[in-house]
Amino acid sequence: MTNFLIKNAEGILTGKIGQEARAKGDIRVRDGVIAELGNLEAKPGEKVIDAGGCVVTPGLVNSHHHLFQSCLKAVPSGMNETLAAWLRLVPVTHWPYVDEDVMRVSAKVGMAELVLSGATTVSDHHYFYSDRYDYDPSEVLFDVAGDFGTRFVLARGSATKTRKYDGDNSASVPTESLEQMLESVAATAQRWHDPAPDSMRRVALAPTTPTFSVDIGELKEIRQAGRDMGLRLHSHLSENKDYANYTLANYKMRPVHWLAEHDWLGEDVWFAHMVDIDESEVKVLAETGTGMSHCPQANARLGSGIAPTAALHAAGGTVSLAVDGAAANEAADMGTTLYLAFALPRAANQNIASRAETVLSWATAGGGKVLGLDTIGTIEVGKSADIAIFDLDTPRYFGQHDAVISPVISAGDLSVRHSFVQGRPLVENGKIPWLDLTELRHEARRVVEKLKSIEL
Numbered sequence: 001m002t003n004f005l006i007k008n009a010e011g012i013l014t015g016k017i018g019q020e021a022r023a024k025g026d027i028r029v030r031d032g033v034i035a036e037l038g039n040l041e042a043k044p045g046e047k048v049i050d051a052g053g054c055v056v057t058p059g060l061v062n063s064h065h066h067l068f069q070s071c072l073k074a075v076p077s078g079m080n081e082t083l084a085a086w087l088r089l090v091p092v093t094h095w096p097y098v099d100e101d102v103m104r105v106s107a108k109v110g111m112a113e114l115v116l117s118g119a120t121t122v123s124d125h126h127y128f129y130s131d132r133y134d135y136d137p138s139e140v141l142f143d144v145a146g147d148f149g150t151r152f153v154l155a156r157g158s159a160t161k162t163r164k165y166d167g168d169n170s171a172s173v174p175t176e177s178l179e180q181m182l183e184s185v186a187a188t189a190q191r192w193h194d195p196a197p198d199s200m201r202r203v204a205l206a207p208t209t210p211t212f213s214v215d216i217g218e219l220k221e222i223r224q225a226g227r228d229m230g231l232r233l234h235s236h237l238s239e240n241k242d243y244a245n246y247t248l249a250n251y252k253m254r255p256v257h258w259l260a261e262h263d264w265l266g267e268d269v270w271f272a273h274m275v276d277i278d279e280s281e282v283k284v285l286a287e288t289g290t291g292m293s294h295c296p297q298a299n300a301r302l303g304s305g306i307a308p309t310a311a312l313h314a315a316g317g318t319v320s321l322a323v324d325g326a327a328a329n330e331a332a333d334m335g336t337t338l339y340l341a342f343a344l345p346r347a348a349n350q351n352i353a354s355r356a357e358t359v360l361s362w363a364t365a366g367g368g369k370v371l372g373l374d375t376i377g378t379i380e381v382g383k384s385a386d387i388a389i390f391d392l393d394t395p396r397y398f399g400q401h402d403a404v405i406s407p408v409i410s411a412g413d414l415s416v417r418h419s420f421v422q423g424r425p426l427v428e429n430g431k432i433p434w435l436d437l438t439e440l441r442h443e444a445r446r447v448v449e450k451l452k453s454i455e456l
């Protein structure tokens with residue numbers, strides 16, 4: 001079903017900003033593409049999707065995640081730690097036990113949570129690769145994305161060196177040589193990367209972080225290798241003050257300026273977090289077109305701070321939204337992301353906090369832009385029919401004088417009536433039709449019990 005007419009919506013948030021942020025009317029989809037907008041009548045035989053009492057938006061884009069963490073929620077040792085200790089105690093301590101079973105169930109849990117909150121495109125930054133595995137995590141991730149029907153960008157992570165976290169090196173990450181990393185990424189890209197504009201599958205080159213995961217001498221080679229392979233570059237940056245402390249101490253520069261010296265900025269680069277960036281770094285990011293994945297849940301949960309999203313946006317930069325891994329964020333859904341991206345800057349008295357429509361544009365057009373997926377992110381004629389229809393049929397949304405921005409300002413547990421990628425349904429009548437959630441819940445419980453039984 002890629003031909004249909006969406007009718008009766010309460011309103012449309014287009015993913016654009018300013019005067020064009022809202023629209024009214026119906027949406028005709030033909031061959032998976034938005035063909036017409038306005039007051040439209042169904043043609044003979046045309047299927048009608050009833051969006052009565054709903055808000056229609058572009059499908060939401062989660063631009064940074066770690067799906068393997070979806071069965072590492074609320075691990076007690078990491079619940080009250082900040083970033084470095086949490087990294088050591090939770091993901092790094094558990095990675096050797098993320099076997100194919102754990103990986104697959106976790107990816108399913110995470111993807112179900114995302115899709116049921118309106119995501120249609122997901123980028124997953126998987127950063128644990130090791131020749132000790134008897135399976136390929138990339139394959140599992142692409143498999144699961146295929147089952148759900150989401151567009152999927154694998155940010156293929158890696159580290160060429162291990163690191164001390166909070167001064168304790170008792171747990172360490174798997175490492176590869178630079179040569180191994182680049183060979184493996186090339187093979188992964190050859191198998192899955194589709195550079196076509198309306199691509200469903202992409203690969204990005206994504207060392208875990210340029211500061212702590214690779215040697216400084218490798219930065220330029222990595223950048224050039226990505227360009228040669230036609231892959232975007234992604235990584236973690238300035239998640240908290242540790243990053244600037246490190247680059248200032250070692251290179252006498254703040255992280256963004258330091259990366260500029262190594263050719264690690266540009267329109268084909270996006271970084272997760274960028275919480276601790278100063279005004280001069282915001283300016284450079286905007287000038288170079290380097291994108292941000294804003295992860296407010298994880299930043300709040302780990303006490304990392306609040307990223308200057310409005311400042312980057314105002315400077316003409318590109319902001320996208322992301323949930324980040326569920327081990328540092330036990331609400332890895334798009335609704336919580338939208339709400340916190342809207343509300344947290346206000347709590348911090350940032351007097352340039354953004355409007356709801358702008359926040360929605362980050363979760364749609366901004367996501368498409370950082371991932372280089374030009375056909376998604378806005379509701380307009382000629383764009384791919386990646387669409388989410390949010391039901392407002394719950395007391396949380398009653399009583400609104402301006403109901404259209406409800407999915408942002410009072411998001412909560414977003415209720416998706418339908419969603420589509422290229423006009424193909426992901427969610428139908430509030431459900432992922434093929435997925436048995438009771439069974440998935442039992443699977444997640446089994447995996448958690450298995451992980452808990454391991455003597456760490």
Ligand code: ZN
Nearest residue numbers: 236272324325
């Ligand atoms: Zn992350």
